[in-house]
Amino acid sequence: MTDNQCIFSGRVWKFGDNISTDHILPSRFMTQVEPHELAMNCMAGCDPEFSRKVQPGDVLVAGDNIGYGSSREQAPQALKHSGIRVVIAKSFARIFYRNCFNIGISAIVCPAYVQEACEGDLVEVNLTEGVILNKSLSKTYHFTKPPEFMLDYIRLGGLIPYLEKQMNKECKD
Amino acid sequence: MGLTVTEKILADRVKKNVVKPGEIVEVPVDVAFIHDNNGPIALQQFAKLPQAKVWAPEKVYFVLDHHSPSTTFRAAQHHRNIRDFAKQFGCHIIDVGRGVSHPVLAEEGIPRPGKIIVGTDSHTVGLGAFGCLATGIGSTEMTAVLTTGRIWMRVPETVKVILKGKLSMGVCAKDVALLVLKHFGPSFLNYMTIEFDGPLLQDLSIEERMTITIMGLEMGVKNALMPVDNKLIHKLHTSREKESIYTADPDANYASTIHFDVSGLAPMVATPGLPTNGIQIEGVEGTEIHQATLGSCSGAFYHDLKQAAGILKDRKVNPKVRFIIVPNTSHVISEAAHTGVLQTLLDAGAIISSPSCGTCAGYEVGCLAPGEVCISTTTRNMDGRMGAGGKIYLASALTVAASAVAGYITDPRQYLGGDSFDR
Ligand code: SF4
Numbered sequence: 001m002t003d004n005q006c007i008f009s010g011r012v013w014k015f016g017d018n019i020s021t022d023h024i025l026p027s028r029f030m031t032q033v034e035p036h037e038l039a040m041n042c043m044a045g046c047d048p049e050f051s052r053k054v055q056p057g058d059v060l061v062a063g064d065n066i067g068y069g070s071s072r073e074q075a076p077q078a079l080k081h082s083g084i085r086v087v088i089a090k091s092f093a094r095i096f097y098r099n100c101f102n103i104g105i106s107a108i109v110c111p112a113y114v115q116e117a118c119e120g121d122l123v124e125v126n127l128t129e130g131v132i133l134n135k136s137l138s139k140t141y142h143f144t145k146p147p148e149f150m151l152d153y154i155r156l157g158g159l160i161p162y163l164e165k166q167m168n169k170e171c172k173d
Numbered sequence: 174m175g176l177t178v179t180e181k182i183l184a185d186r187v188k189k190n191v192v193k194p195g196e197i198v199e200v201p202v203d204v205a206f207i208h209d210n211n212g213p214i215a216l217q218q219f220a221k222l223p224q225a226k227v228w229a230p231e232k233v234y235f236v237l238d239h240h241s242p243s244t245t246f247r248a249a250q251h252h253r254n255i256r257d258f259a260k261q262f263g264c265h266i267i268d269v270g271r272g273v274s275h276p277v278l279a280e281e282g283i284p285r286p287g288k289i290i291v292g293t294d295s296h297t298v299g300l301g302a303f304g305c306l307a308t309g310i311g312s313t314e315m316t317a318v319l320t321t322g323r324i325w326m327r328v329p330e331t332v333k334v335i336l337k338g339k340l341s342m343g344v345c346a347k348d349v350a351l352l353v354l355k356h357f358g359p360s361f362l363n364y365m366t367i368e369f370d371g372p373l374l375q376d377l378s379i380e381e382r383m384t385i386t387i388m389g390l391e392m393g394v395k396n397a398l399m400p401v402d403n404k405l406i407h408k409l410h411t412s413r414e415k416e417s418i419y420t421a422d423p424d425a426n427y428a429s430t431i432h433f434d435v436s437g438l439a440p441m442v443a444t445p446g447l448p449t450n451g452i453q454i455e456g457v458e459g460t461e462i463h464q465a466t467l468g469s470c471s472g473a474f475y476h477d478l479k480q481a482a483g484i485l486k487d488r489k490v491n492p493k494v495r496f497i498i499v500p501n502t503s504h505v506i507s508e509a510a511h512t513g514v515l516q517t518l519l520d521a522g523a524i525i526s527s528p529s530c531g532t533c534a535g536y537e538v539g540c541l542a543p544g545e546v547c548i549s550t551t552t553r554n555m556d557g558r559m560g561a562g563g564k565i566y567l568a569s570a571l572t573v574a575a576s577a578v579a580g581y582i583t584d585p586r587q588y589l590g591g592d593s594f595d596r
């Protein structure tokens with residue numbers, strides 16, 4: 001059975017190693033909480049033009065240790081409100097990794113894909129199969145699938161709807 | 174195969190004899206804290222769960238420290254929302270003026286050995302100086318903790334770091350932290366625990382140990398641990414019998430064990446870009462600065478102010494430099510006032526700001542203009558951290574104070590000697 005909620009395709013934006021949450025959303029914007037404000041300043045610390053260029057459905061690709069530094073969830077929120085649904089990297093900083101899934105962004109570790117990906121490529125990700133297709137190279141790559149509960153976060157849109165579902169279930173039981 | 178401290182804490186909490194690195198466990202939380210930087214989104218998310226209640230309000234602390242006292246109209250509104258929420262649900266609130274979350278919670282005796290603590294701050298790992306499993310989480314995850322009192326964790330691999338040797342004059346805990354960071358780099362310890370041990374720890378106060386555990390986060394650790402020794406027991410006004418103390422088994426399974434001998438270590442400076450960019454001071458001596466800063470959870474304890482005062486006594490801050498001190502708690506200011514340290518700093522021309530995160534991330538205090546250079550005891554030096562285009566060097570309070578006097582980065586050891594110095 002295909003699980004369409006876990007298949008994503010889009011255009012690639014590529015960044016290097018150690019892109020910190022200070023790069024993704026600098027501290028000077030930290031009192032902002034509204035989606036449009038966060039989207040407007042997404043990546044302001046390393047590419048001030050990014051928020052104008054990014055399109056809904058685009059995929060962020062990065063090197064080692066993306067999301068390094070501050071725990072600020074405003075960073076992945078800024079990506080989400082810019083339309084990014086998937087981040088593929090060689091490795092992730094741990095709080096950023098959890099934050100991504102918690103707000104419904106798929107965080108995928110796949111160094112082999114990142115190595116060969118170029119900005120502007122088209123990519124398709126199948127989260128439940130653990131497969132990335134680099135459409136520009138017609139090449140597939142495999143990654144370790146996230147545990148089932150994290151796939152549920154993605155299907156439902158994040159940890160909050162997941163919790164809500166559980167709370168409703170408990171009420172009925 | 175035996176267990177490490179973190180494995181033992183997690184195993185106990187899931188009522189198992191053994192847990193293994195890589196395994197996912199769900200554990201109860203003993204203390205949760207939320208600060209004003211990440212609180213607003215947590216509250217937004219909480220509001221999406223209309224029937225939600227806080228699982229145990231007495232275990233929840235809100236700390237208003239990042240934009241404190243309210244530095245903008247927006248921050249004032251966030252603070253008000255947080256106060257209202259804390260009142261509505263009966264949670265603790267540590268209001269503006271008290272200081273930065275980690276050192277304040279430490280002063281209040283909240284972190285205890287063996288406990289599981291989560292905070293919406295990445296540097297929550299610093300509380301591992303109290304022998305607890307303390308780790309940082311995001312705002313949405315905190316909403317889940319607030320409603321369920323539980324969190325999932327992947328059991329981390331543990332790396333053991335043994336610190337030995339004697340620090341020479343002019344070299345302190347921050348230099349040790351920068352040395353360890355330089356060794357591991359910014360991501361080598363991602364998802365792992367770092368367990369510190371070794372004879373050097375006997376020479377360090379609990380606050381100096383926190384300086385090291387807090388900086389541990391910059392290597393990606395999930396948590397950092399210091400052993401529970403008599404110094405800590407004394408600090409907590411407790412006894413070993415009253416606390417849940419865990420020690421690693423002699424045959425515990427460490428991913429690796431690394432020894433650092435700090436004898437002969439020179440003052441360290443992390444060059445702009447990453448806190449793990451440490452080099453010996455001679456590599457950057459003479460770099461002109463516009464600002465010197467004593468600040469942050471890791472770099473503005475009483476011992477930092479006292480060390481700076483030791484350098485500034487009978488000297489003046491260079492007129493080209495702004496020397497900004499943001500003590501990390503209100504108790505630090507009280508103690509500095511009481512002992513005369515504060516007067517020495519003021520006489521030398523230092524600027525004292527209210528206890529908060531302040532300059533650490535340019536939270537409307539001590540920001541840099543493009544092209545300006547700052548030397549700082551704070552935790553991070555990524556580009557733009559104190560303002561776009563500003564450059565940050567990280568160093569100890571001694572190096573920062575000496576550089577504030579010189580007007581450029583300089584070795585503090587030339588200013589030391591006589592009675593004024595006391596590490
Ligand atoms: S002082 Fe700096 S590192 Fe510490 S909690 Fe505040 S912003 Fe974070």
